Amino acid sequence: xxxxxxxxxxxxxxxxxxxxxxxxxxxxxxxxxxxxxxxxxxxxxxxxxxxxxxxxxxxxxxxxxxxxxxxxxxxxxxxxxxxxxxxxxxxxxxxxxxxxxxxxxxxxxxxxxxxxxxxxxxxxxxxxxxxxxxxxxxxxxxxxxxxxxxxxxxxxxxxxxxxxxxxxxxxxxxxxxxxxxxxxxxxxxxxxxxxxxxxxxxxxxxxxxxxxxxxxxxxxxxxxxxxxxxxxxxxxxxxxxxxxxxxxxxxxxxxxxxxxxxxxxxxxxxxxxxxxxxxxxxxxxxxxxxxxxxxxxxxxxxxxxxxxxxxxxxx
Numbered sequence: 001x002x003x004x005x006x007x008x009x010x011x012x013x014x015x016x017x018x019x020x021x022x023x024x025x026x027x028x029x030x031x032x033x034x035x036x037x038x039x040x041x042x043x044x045x046x047x048x049x050x051x052x053x054x055x056x057x058x059x060x061x062x063x064x065x066x067x068x069x070x071x072x073x074x075x076x077x078x079x080x081x082x083x084x085x086x087x088x089x090x091x092x093x094x095x096x097x098x099x100x101x102x103x104x105x106x107x108x109x110x111x112x113x114x115x116x117x118x119x120x121x122x123x124x125x126x127x128x129x130x131x132x133x134x135x136x137x138x139x140x141x142x143x144x145x146x147x148x149x150x151x152x153x154x155x156x157x158x159x160x161x162x163x164x165x166x167x168x169x170x171x172x173x174x175x176x177x178x179x180x181x182x183x184x185x186x187x188x189x190x191x192x193x194x195x196x197x198x199x200x201x202x203x204x205x206x207x208x209x210x211x212x213x214x215x216x217x218x219x220x221x222x223x224x225x226x227x228x229x230x231x232x233x234x235x236x237x238x239x240x241x242x243x244x245x246x247x248x249x250x251x252x253x254x255x256x257x258x259x260x261x262x263x264x265x266x267x268x269x270x271x272x273x274x275x276x277x278x279x280x281x282x283x284x285x286x287x288x289x290x291x292x293x294x295x296x297x298x299x300x301x302x303x304x305x306x307x308x309x310x311x312x313x314x315x
Contacts, residue, residue, distance in 0.1 A: 003305030026294035034282045034286030037281070037285045044137070044274040046136070047133050048141070049132075057169055057172070100153055100156055100159060104149070107152060109145050111145075129268065133151050139275070162260070169253060173246060180242050
């Protein structure tokens with residue numbers, strides 16, 4: 001005798017018999033979960049959005065030759081420097097945000113709550129924003145925790161920027177002083193006196209101009225002495241400029257709060273006051289519980305009908 005296939009009609013009979021009981025059980029489970037969730041303490045969430053803008057640290061200008069080739073490429077070099085600074089700032093901001101996300105879970109709120117359990121800090125590289133989320137038993141507590149976390153995050157980031165930028169500026173200061181010392185030594189070297197007493201053949205002027213020497217220097221009675229005098233004047237000017245920048249950096253390091261200007265923190269969205277709790281959600285919990293019990297009952301009906309069919313065929 002061939003086994004009979006289980007059809008939908010075979011399931012309708014037990015479904016009619018057990019369906020009302022399953023529905024009652026589902027409703028009872030939903031009401032039970034709904035009532036139990038009402039006993040759970042509410043949890044509110046406050047959010048804040050902060051934007052970070054980081055300026056590059058001040059640098060001592062490097063020694064540059066004021067020749068024609070570098071003057072033509074000066075604008076291009078400045079654009080490349082700006083792009084490099086922007087990329088470096090973004091990378092440094094990302095590393096700062098990573099350090100903040102690593103350190104923040106170990107903090108504790110003033111009320112004793114753990115940040116790792118009650119809050120979260122997220123960083124977005126694209127728009128350079130920091131999203132802060134904090135939870136609490138009441139809307140006011142949630143907002144206070146979010147405000148505290150924003151302030152502590154700002155303090156942490158500023159301390160890291162101050163520490164790093166102070167080291168960078170001190171390194172730039174040392175580099176500037178080294179460049180000044182090199183300039184002083186080069187200017188202390190006296191050229192031979194015979195250089196200023198010699199004269200040049202005027203016929204060499206076109207050749208010197210073809211080699212890139214400026215016409216005033218090439219056509220002077222003594223091009224070598226004229227060129228050397230111009231270069232020494234440029235070195236004196238460069239030395240004065242470097243000296244001014246070094247003094248400016250030294251005064252900058254002594255100024256209180258000067259380094260804090262490099263990190264600008266603006267609150268795009270201040271800590272919000274939540275209107276409804278994040279959890280519990282009694283209605284959603286009750287509906288999910290009722291649906292789960294109802295589906296479980298349908299599965300039990302299906303398997304019981306299948307087992308009865310197999311038992312009937314066996315006899």
